[in-house]
Amino acid sequence: MTSNGKLRIVHYLNQFFGQIGGEEMAGTTPRVQPGPVGPGLALQQALGNSAEVVATIICGDNYVADNLEQASREILALISEQNADALVAGPAFNAGRYGVACGIVGQAAARELGMPVITGMYVENPGAELYRKDIYIIATEDSARGMKDAVGVMVKLLMKLIRQEKVGSPEEEGYLPRGIRFNSFAEENGAKRAVNMLLAKLKGEPFTTELPMPDFDRVTPNPPLENLSKAKIALVTSGGIVPKGNPDRIESSSASKYGKYSLEGLSDLTSETHETAHGGYDPVYANQDPDRVLPLDVVRDLVKEGVIGELHPYHYATVGNGTSVANAAKYGAAIAADLKAAGVDAVILTST
Amino acid sequence: MCTVVPISLTVGANRIVPAVAIPHPLGNPELPCDEEKLLRRALVEKALKALQTEVEGQTIFE
Structure with missing residues (x-):
């Protein structure tokens, strides 16, 4: 909590959204700025009076991507200095290195500092596939055009996480499925539901699977070159x-x-x-x-x-x-x- | 040959050789020209070795 009783939020940004510079600054090492920066202003607005963006941690995308473990350790150290109640990373939209950075930083903060973490990415961001099982990643549009919507959904779920309220399904809350299963009661038994789905499928009608199969893009390795x-x-x-x-x-x-x-x-x-x-x-x-x-x-x-x-x-x-x-x-x-x-x-x- | 190995793993590459850095995967501008070319040659040779190696699944050639 801050001295005026607000929750302390730390925000992670890359060099671009952190207003340090473009690709020429992508090697920037992690640094802390007090208060919100760039998209942090929209974040602060969405948080309202109950929470305050106390610090922004900014790091270059290449610095993280080239030194994944070391960079995440350094960023984690900066986060832990802030005595924060929660971490918001990004959103990264479809920026691949930024998405991986938000994911690895978020995963480390959740695992090692035990704090609520939220980030946002476009579903095709490689960071989404890598970290969706570990942290809540709000599904965003593919570019910063979607900033306002993304921040609103992120804050809504973040407040639930901080207050330890029940989190709804990915569809209800807007996050990418984490592969977590819950028990729930259905009207009809499994056999009947399965047959109904099969009948719908045979008729070419829409149906909703209860167990989407993972979409692994795996290729059988080719035999080695012989000569x-x-x-x-x-x-x-x-x-x-x-x-x-x-x-x-x-x-x-x-x-x-x-x-x-x-x-x-x-x-x-x-x-x-x-x-x-x-x-x-x-x-x-x-x-x-x-x-x-x-x-x-x-x-x-x-x-x-x-x-x-x-x-x-x-x-x-x-x-x-x-x-x-x-x-x-x-x-x-x-x-x-x-x-x-x-x-x-x-x-x-x-x-x- | 790539710098961010987790991304290559995600997209399903089977023979992966980690490279130097994102803006110069097969070079290092801090080295003198001849040494930089030796570094590049070593990386390409590693890729060729990977191509001649039987793999069961996704493999990183460190």
């Missing part, structure tokens, strides 16, 4: 490496396409020939030397030395920044079909 010195290898990246000028105008976020580019006559990617179209990481290093994302120089050396049989004469690139999983899967399938048709044996896929 690398005879193999044809291809390079594919979601890091946005494209010929200088980005001829296909691949979008810097939410890419609507992928590109296929000739590597003929190139033994090294340079700032003269290539650049990155990706808007989700600081492009300075990739633009200086695109081999840092698409390792053409060493692959050419390995072909010359006979380690690798040959390199497929094209590389494929898209931008994996807020790109929907459905679209990414579609590009992946099209690229794979093209590679198979060209007799490619194996792919090195690099992501940023």
Whole structure:
């Protein structure tokens, strides 16, 4: 509690929402600012008079993503100094690294400090899949357009958690299902409900399953390459490496396409020939030397030395920044079909 | 080859080689050019080794 009897809330933000800067500041180490910052103002408004955002902890997305455990320990230490009653993280919408950060920080705060935690993400955010079992993640829209709605729903559930009131189902409260089961009484017995569902399914009518099957995207691993010195290898990246000028105008976020580019006559990617179209990481290093994302120089050396049989004469690139999983899967399938048709044996896929 | 391994695990990749950092997965701008290329070569060689290794399920090649 604060001296005037309000609950103490700590808010976690990334460098962007924390108003420190964009991708160039994504390496920022964790820091504390007193009071609310940025989206914290909307949070404070939704909390009203019963609770106060006493501090905002801001950390760069890359700092967390590159040092998951260390960063979460450092952030946890800062949270515990605040003597807080609860933690709000984000919302992160569809920002992948930010979602992972909100998830790992929230998980640590819930586990080690035992405090109520709430965050918000778009359902396709990788952080959602990773942490939905551990903490309450409110389902949000995919961009900050959804801020106001998200904060309202987050606060409503957070207050229930703080007051230890009964939490309703994911549909009632707006959080992503955590895989927790409760006993409840039904009007009809299981056999009857199951047969009714089956009849509805046979008639093509809508029905609601009582046990959704997990949607694991698992692929049976392919057998290993047997003879690398005879193999044809291809390079594919979601890091946005494209010929200088980005001829296909691949979008810097939410890419609507992928590109296929000739590597003929190139033994090294340079700032003269290539650049990155990706808007989700600081492009300075990739633009200086695109081999840092698409390792053409060493692959050419390995072909010359006979380690690798040959390199497929094209590389494929898209931008994996807020790109929907459905679209990414579609590009992946099209690229794979093209590679198979060209007799490619194996792919090195690099992501940023 | 990726920096945020948990994301690669979530999307179902089977052979995963952890990389250097998000803005430069296969490089390190703090190294001199020749050393940076050696680092990149070592990572690509690790990926090639992964491709030649039988795996039962998702495997991280540290």
